[in-house]
Amino acid sequence: MITSYIISMCLSNCFFENMIMYSSLNIGKKLRQARKLSNLSMAQVANELHISSRMYAYIETESSSVTLERLIDICNIFECTLSQLLELDEI
Numbered sequence: 174m175i176t177s178y179i180i181s182m183c184l185s186n187c188f189f190e191n192m193i194m195y196s197s198l199n200i201g202k203k204l205r206q207a208r209k210l211s212n213l214s215m216a217q218v219a220n221e222l223h224i225s226s227r228m229y230a231y232i233e234t235e236s237s238s239v240t241l242e243r244l245i246d247i248c249n250i251f252e253c254t255l256s257q258l259l260e261l262d263e264i
């Protein structure tokens with residue numbers, strides 16, 4: 174819980190009502206890169222998150238916002254930290 178609070182404070186300029194805004198972080202592209210590096214399909218990630226493949230596709234294509242908690246869950250699937258994810262270079 175404290176970790177989520179600290180991360181949300183660090184992202185405060187992009188954080189609104191517990192939703193990360195994509196425009197400045199390019200989260201979707203970084204998620205796609207991390208997923209490919211993890212050799213996982215969108216369906217596999219969605220299954221681990223207990224959401225539909227379509228919903229995960231919306232997250233990765235930046236058509237939908239993602240909560241900080243969900244983003245941390247995704248990082249756990251990719252076995253990386255949120256900091257590592259945000260530092261990924263775009264392909």
